[in-house]
Amino acid sequence: MTYQKPNFRHPLAPTNNLGLSRREYEGALSTLCAGCGHDSISNAIITACFENSIEPHKVAKLSGIGCSSKTPTYFLGNSHGFNTVHGRMPSVTTGANMANRDLTYIGVSGDGDSASIGLGQFAHVVRRNLNMLYIVENNGCYGLTKGQNSATTDLGSISKSGNANKFSPIDLCNLSMQLGATFVARSFSGDKDQLVPLIKAAMSHRGFAFIDVISPCVTFNNNPGSKKSYDFVREHQEATSNIDFVPMQQEITTQYDAGTTQEVTLHDGSVIHLHKPIDGFDIHNPRTAMRAMKDHQERDEILTGLLYVDTDPVDLHDVINTNSKPLNSLTKEELCPGNKTLQSINESLR
Amino acid sequence: MTTPDTMVQHYHEVVDCQYACPAHTPVPEYIRLIAEGRYTDSYMLNWESNVFPGVLGRVCDRPCEPACRRGRLQEEPVAICRLKRVASDFKDDIQSRLPKIPEEKNGKRIALIGAGPASLTVARDLMPLGYEITVIDEQQKGGGMIRSQIPSFRLPDTVIDEEVGYILDMGVDTRFGEEVTSLKSILDEKFDAVFIGTGAPRGRNLEIPGRYDAEDHIHIGVEWLANVSFKHTNSIGEKVVILGGGNTAMDCCRTARRLGGKEVTVTVRSPFAEMKASPWEIEDAQHEGIPVLDNHVPVQFHCEDGKLNAIEFQLVRAEYDAKGKRSLIPTGEDNVIIECTDVIVAVGQENSFPWIERDIGIEFNDWDMPEVDKITYRTSHKKVFVAGDAAWGPENIITAVAQAHQAAISIDLFCNGKRLSSRPGPNWTLVSQKMGIHEWSYQNNVVDDERYAVPLIATDKALADLSVEVELGFDANLALQEAHRCFSCDAQTVFNASKCIECDACIDICPTDCLTMTHYDPSVDDVGDLRQRLTGPAANNEQPIYVSGSLPDTGRVMVKDENVCVHCGLCAERCPTAAWDMQKLLYTEAQAGDSCQK
Numbered sequence: 030m031t032y033q034k035p036n037f038r039h040p041l042a043p044t045n046n047l048g049l050s051r052r053e054y055e056g057a058l059s060t061l062c063a064g065c066g067h068d069s070i071s072n073a074i075i076t077a078c079f080e081n082s083i084e085p086h087k088v089a090k091l092s093g094i095g096c097s098s099k100t101p102t103y104f105l106g107n108s109h110g111f112n113t114v115h116g117r118m119p120s121v122t123t124g125a126n127m128a129n130r131d132l133t134y135i136g137v138s139g140d141g142d143s144a145s146i147g148l149g150q151f152a153h154v155v156r157r158n159l160n161m162l163y164i165v166e167n168n169g170c171y172g173l174t175k176g177q178n179s180a181t182t183d184l185g186s187i188s189k190s191g192n193a194n195k196f197s198p199i200d201l202c203n204l205s206m207q208l209g210a211t212f213v214a215r216s217f218s219g220d221k222d223q224l225v226p227l228i229k230a231a232m233s234h235r236g237f238a239f240i241d242v243i244s245p246c247v248t249f250n251n252n253p254g255s256k257k258s259y260d261f262v263r264e265h266q267e268a269t270s271n272i273d274f275v276p277m278q279q280e281i282t283t284q285y286d287a288g289t290t291q292e293v294t295l296h297d298g299s300v301i302h303l304h305k306p307i308d309g310f311d312i313h314n315p316r317t318a319m320r321a322m323k324d325h326q327e328r329d330e331i332l333t334g335l336l337y338v339d340t341d342p343v344d345l346h347d348v349i350n351t352n353s354k355p356l357n358s359l360t361k362e363e364l365c366p367g368n369k370t371l372q373s374i375n376e377s378l379r
Numbered sequence: 380m381t382t383p384d385t386m387v388q389h390y391h392e393v394v395d396c397q398y399a400c401p402a403h404t405p406v407p408e409y410i411r412l413i414a415e416g417r418y419t420d421s422y423m424l425n426w427e428s429n430v431f432p433g434v435l436g437r438v439c440d441r442p443c444e445p446a447c448r449r450g451r452l453q454e455e456p457v458a459i460c461r462l463k464r465v466a467s468d469f470k471d472d473i474q475s476r477l478p479k480i481p482e483e484k485n486g487k488r489i490a491l492i493g494a495g496p497a498s499l500t501v502a503r504d505l506m507p508l509g510y511e512i513t514v515i516d517e518q519q520k521g522g523g524m525i526r527s528q529i530p531s532f533r534l535p536d537t538v539i540d541e542e543v544g545y546i547l548d549m550g551v552d553t554r555f556g557e558e559v560t561s562l563k564s565i566l567d568e569k570f571d572a573v574f575i576g577t578g579a580p581r582g583r584n585l586e587i588p589g590r591y592d593a594e595d596h597i598h599i600g601v602e603w604l605a606n607v608s609f610k611h612t613n614s615i616g617e618k619v620v621i622l623g624g625g626n627t628a629m630d631c632c633r634t635a636r637r638l639g640g641k642e643v644t645v646t647v648r649s650p651f652a653e654m655k656a657s658p659w660e661i662e663d664a665q666h667e668g669i670p671v672l673d674n675h676v677p678v679q680f681h682c683e684d685g686k687l688n689a690i691e692f693q694l695v696r697a698e699y700d701a702k703g704k705r706s707l708i709p710t711g712e713d714n715v716i717i718e719c720t721d722v723i724v725a726v727g728q729e730n731s732f733p734w735i736e737r738d739i740g741i742e743f744n745d746w747d748m749p750e751v752d753k754i755t756y757r758t759s760h761k762k763v764f765v766a767g768d769a770a771w772g773p774e775n776i777i778t779a780v781a782q783a784h785q786a787a788i789s790i791d792l793f794c795n796g797k798r799l800s801s802r803p804g805p806n807w808t809l810v811s812q813k814m815g816i817h818e819w820s821y822q823n824n825v826v827d828d829e830r831y832a833v834p835l836i837a838t839d840k841a842l843a844d845l846s847v848e849v850e851l852g853f854d855a856n857l858a859l860q861e862a863h864r865c866f867s868c869d870a871q872t873v874f875n876a877s878k879c880i881e882c883d884a885c886i887d888i889c890p891t892d893c894l895t896m897t898h899y900d901p902s903v904d905d906v907g908d909l910r911q912r913l914t915g916p917a918a919n920n921e922q923p924i925y926v927s928g929s930l931p932d933t934g935r936v937m938v939k940d941e942n943v944c945v946h947c948g949l950c951a952e953r954c955p956t957a958a959w960d961m962q963k964l965l966y967t968e969a970q971a972g973d974s975c976q977k
Contacts (some may be wrong), residue, residue: 032817035825037452039892039915064882064955072887219881247955248883259880263932324913 034058046082054079054114056106060099066218066244066259067097067166071104073221074135074164077228078105081276089125089132093118095246096173097139097166105135116147119154123345124159129355130346133232133281134161141171144180144199151201155208155237160344162231162238165201166218166245168256176249187254202336203322205239206315211342212238213318215333217262218245223334226274226301228246232334233276233299243331262331269321270306275299293338303335312338387807390871390964392923393941396459397869399446401781403805403968404428408867410462411821414862416855421466421478428967430500430526430546430780433538436464437850438529438642440626440775442656448866451919451943452891455830457864461850465858467538472547478507480549485509487794490570492516492559495523496776497767499546500783504971506549508791513570514551517558518609521547524578524768525776527605528627530634531846562735562763572762572790576783583727585622587722589680596687597680598727600627607634607845616720617641620690622677623725624654629664631723636667637845644717646675648707650697663849667838671765675715676707680722689718728773748772755799756786764790787971802894803969805946809902812870812961813951819961821870823948831861870961874937876927878958881935885950885959886914891943894950894972896935899926913940 044050052076059068078088085107092098094115101110110131113121122136136293143151143165154163169186171177178186181201182194212234216224224242231238243262245251251258256265270291277298293301293312303312311317318336325332345351352359392398396406404425412421425432439460447456474667487510491498494516502512520526521543525534533628547553559565582599584590590597596616600623606612619640621632624647635643645664651673654661661671675692682688685968692715695707730748735741742750742759749758749765756766766786767779789799812820834851835841841849853861886894892915906924910917917924922942929936951959 032952033824034949035890035945036827037828037891037943037945038453039943041916041918042892059803059888059953062955063953064880066882068887068953069883072883074865159943219883221883245882247880251880259882263881 032058045079045115047083047084049079049082051075051079053085053107054105056101056103059103061096061103062246062248064247065096066168066242066246067100068103069218069221070164070224070242070244071100073218073224073228075104076221076225077232080225081229081232083133083232087132088135090135090137091118091122091125092137093139093142095139095142096168096246097137098142100166101135101137116145117143118142119147119150119159121161123154123157123159125353126159126161126345127355130351131355134159135232136161136163138165139164140164140167140169140181140201142180142199148180148199152204152208155205155210155239157345158209158211158237158342158348160235160237160346162228162240164228165239165241166244167201167241167257168244168250169255170246170250172246172249176246180212181248183256186256187252189249189252189255193254194332200322200326201241202239203319205237206319206337210239210337211236211339213315214239214335214338215241215243215331217243217266217331217333219259219263220266220333223268223272226272227335229274229276230272230295230299230301233274233295233297234338234342235296236339236344256329263331266333267307267325267330269302269310269312269332269336272335273302273304275302293340295340296342301335301338312336313340387805387809387966389925390809391805391966392806393871393944394868394964394966395446395448396443396457397966399442400429400786401442401613401778402429403781403966404443405869405965405967406459407865407867409466409964410457410459410862410865411867413462413465414822414859418466418469419471419473419476422470423473424649425463425466426473426545427970429777430503431496431542431776432463433467433542434525434534435537435777436460436462436467436602437534438525439463439777442777448868448943449864452945453829457829458833458853458861460854461799461833462858462862465853465855468852469855477545477549480506481509482750483509484511487511487571487880488569489790490511490515490565490568490573491578491775492562492565492573492575493523493769494518494521494543494553494555495576495578495779496525497769497779497783498523498574499543499577500780501574501766501787502549502551504787505790506546506551508972510794512551513554514547515554515557515559515565517556519555521553521555523603524580525578527608528601528630530604530630530644532633532637532841532849533630535846535848560734564742566739566762570762571794572764572839574786574790575763575765575769575777576767577769578779579728579730579773581731582627582724583729585677585724585726587677587679589682592615592680592682593685593687595685596721597634598721598723600631600723601728602613603723604630606636607638612638614639618719619643619721619723620717620719621645621723621725623647623727624649624671624673625654625725626656626660628723628725629656629660630687631725632664632669633667633798635721635723636669636842640721643669644679645669645671646692646717647671647673648676648695650674650703653697653705665837667842673821674707674710678714681716687720687722689716690722691716730769730772754785754802755789756782757789757799761793762971781968784968784970788969788973790949791971803857803973805966805968806973807964807966809873809962809964810869812948812963813957815954819870819948821867821961821963823867823870823946823961825866825945826863826948827896828860828864830864831857867947868944868946869964869966870948871964872939872946872950873960873962874925874927874939875958875960876930876937878956879930879937879960880956881930881932882955884953884955888949889914890947890949891915891945893939893941893944895938896930897938898934899936899938901926910940913938915940915943917942
């Protein structure tokens with residue numbers, strides 16, 4: 030008779046290094062369709078932030094328009110949020126990031142918001158290597174307007190009305206690598222074992238981290254013949270490797286077999302462990318990733334996992350040499366250094 | 380793997396309160412009926428299962444409450460017992476809803492010895508089937524220990540008269556005021572079966588020096604309570620010491636307060652925390668200004684010329700060996716002497732069967748108790764059945780009722796010439812509660828309210844009159860609020876593995892982390908290991924784990940730790956394929972007639 034989440038939680042539920050319980054990272058109850066992949070992604074974000082002991086007030090979540098872009102309401106209820114204009118999340122995030130570089134930025138977008146109306150903005154935020162996590166919740170259809178094909182609908186994918194898609198899809202992972210993204214991954218909403226460590230690693234990455242998460246639309250794109258249904262993705266998913274993430278402050282306790290595990294140390298000292306990578310795959314070489322993705326695509330398979338990472342990236346702040354402190358922490362003296370400083374600048378330009 | 384035929388048992392265990400109740404009363408269902416204002420329906424559901432809702436709603440030992448799931452998530456469980464009283468207090472006339480008693484009898488005559496809860500339950504179960512029942516009791520009224528041992532400030536006579544009356548008015552032949560001195564003579568009356576429901580009537584004595592030097596002032600608890608109840612005793616001295624820490628001791632001390640005891644003290648041998656009395660009964664006694672002194676071992680009565688002056692105690696502390704066995708070690712401090720005018724010894728009860736001849740085919744065990752079968756409640760004499768405290772020593776009313784239901788089944792089977800081992804199974808239904816989107820036909824919202832206290836009468840008024848009931852009971856509003864605290868654990872989360880698309884929605888939404896999808900093969904993997912790798916810690920091994928069949932896509936299984944599920948229904952709400960559904964289990968134990976008449 031009601032639709033409210035009870036306030037009780039598991040009495041033995043753990044707390045993280047900040048002493049916070051998972052509940053502090055939850056948001057409002059979702060109003061998306063029951064079984065929507067997006068809700069699983071929201072949960073993966075909650076888990077990643079909780080386990081990484083990220084202070085909720087140091088996260089900003091931004092989104093555009095669409096089912097995916099509604100989801101920031103459903104996670105991190107104690108964080109900053111900005112639900113922007115359709116396809117314009119990247120520019121708002123860029124502005125926010127330039128003003129306050131100390132926050133962790135999570136941008137949530139969908140295939141319509143990023144690959145159609147927002148493709149231009151997407152391209153530029155990638156090439157600028159803005160320090161953020163950009164998640165596309167990719168369901169291959171316009172779920173909010175009854176499931177029309179989107180720009181990421183796979184060629185030949187059958188819609189709920191029974192028609193095969195005739196247009197070539199935009200592969201956002203491939204595109205972002207071409208545009209110089211420094212962390213690229215693909216995952217599946219139904220595979221939290223993979224998605225949660227990817228999100229954790231992406232948040233630790235300094236630079237633009239892109240995760241394309243295939244997220245089935247249960248209402249409009251989960252039918253037989255769809256290439257983004259739960260069944261199809263489960264049957265056709267192959268991971269580049271199994272992934273584990275160990276944050277910087279944590280001691281590595283697990284023993285890994287040297288022959289089959291690759292370690293990737295991120296800029297902040299965190300370590301990604303990649304187990305049993307597929308043959309010939311080089312995580313640091315975008316060309317092998319692009320080739321492997323293409324190969325899999327031709328075989329109607331979906332390559333998931335971490336596709337590419339640059340462990341020493343140069344982000345937008347480095348490039349344009351911004352102030353090391355957030356603008357809101359600058360004093361009047363720093364912002365208006367006075368006539369003497371102005372004169373010396375003028376002098377240097379003569 | 381949890382298979383379909385074991386599911387009802389699993390779901391029954393999930394309803395913690397009902398499972399813990401010896402009679403398996405459908406607790407969440409009757410609480411729901413109270414919340415709906417259907418007090419009479421609620422009463423009848425209780426009556427069918429536990430026979431004495433008005434009595435039990437006041438004095439039940441309530442094993443349901445420590446089991447209540449809310450007690451694992453909040454300080455206090457739902458006030459189940461006191462809600463039962465609400466059904467009794469607010470019901471309409473139930474005469475028309477009582478079972479019809481056949482005019483034409485089935486020709487079988489049954490004797491019930493003792494008129495306490497066990498015997499009355501057997502009568503209630505067998506009368507509607509056409510049996511001719513004769514109840515024999517030494518007292519003038521029915522009720523047994525309910526009447527003789529429970530003081531009226533906790534349980535008014537009117538309530539006993541009413542509920543005993545429902546049964547006796549079915550046409551039971553009563554031989555009250557008749558003390559049975561020979562079982563053989565009863566058997567000689569050619570009854571088709573004889574049921575012994577005589578309880579544990581004898582209070583245990585305490586043989587210490589001075590015990591017999593002031594007989595008029597040293598009383599045995601249950602005998603003294605019976606004398607008060609039947610108005611043979613109506614006063615006591617001003618300074619009273621109660622020996623013992625059980626519920627009888629609590630009744631004695633509170634009764635003594637009302638009969639003239641100004642300084643009433645309870646002393647127990649054990650540490651306070653190990654007292655046998657229910658915590659709420661200790662609280663009630665303390666509320667009336669009665670101190671409880673623990674670690675006091677009585678060693679001697681001080682008497683003079685037939686008058687009691689004081690009682691002497693040795694002080695001890697409890698020590699435990701490696702096996703947890705307790706011994707009481709004297710502390711070496713000086714003995715304590717408490718001045719008193721009267722002492723009431725309430726240190727336990729015993730069975731007593733001097734009236735059963737040892738040569739009529741009933742085997743007795745080493746404790747001089749008749750050998751009774753744990754399932755059929757029959758002795759080694761094929762016509763003689765025993766249940767309640769008479770069977771295995773003092774328990775409580777609800778246990779006696781539950782056992783008596785089983786004895787009645789056995790008597791019915793026996794009188795119909797059927798095997799006592801072919802016992803009828805429980806009756807149950809499992810029905811979906813889905814009404815529509817966001818709509819369930821049970822109350823699925825989970826309130827945070829703490830337990831509501833039952834209003835009490837002012838202590839000075841309570842102490843002034845032995846017959847004034849201390850608890851006023853919930854009013855309709857408080858009852859509604861308390862009823863809303865029930866999680867509705869009978870609304871089961873029923874899972875259909877073949878419909879699951881493994882979208883994780885249920886796991887994501889579950890507020891108390893009950894659900895996990897994982898690989899598990901019951902033929903290879905260990906359940907203990909499975910408990911270790913669930914979403915939420917599954918540390919309560921007393922609570923069952925549900926394991927589904929293989930899921931279609933990945934071959935994983937759905938696992939649910941039932942321990943802290945609040946039955947909010949969100950898993951079913953968020954399931955896109957209705958693989959989860961909320962289905963109400965209504966489970967009732969079989970009763971006499973279920974196997975023979977149907």
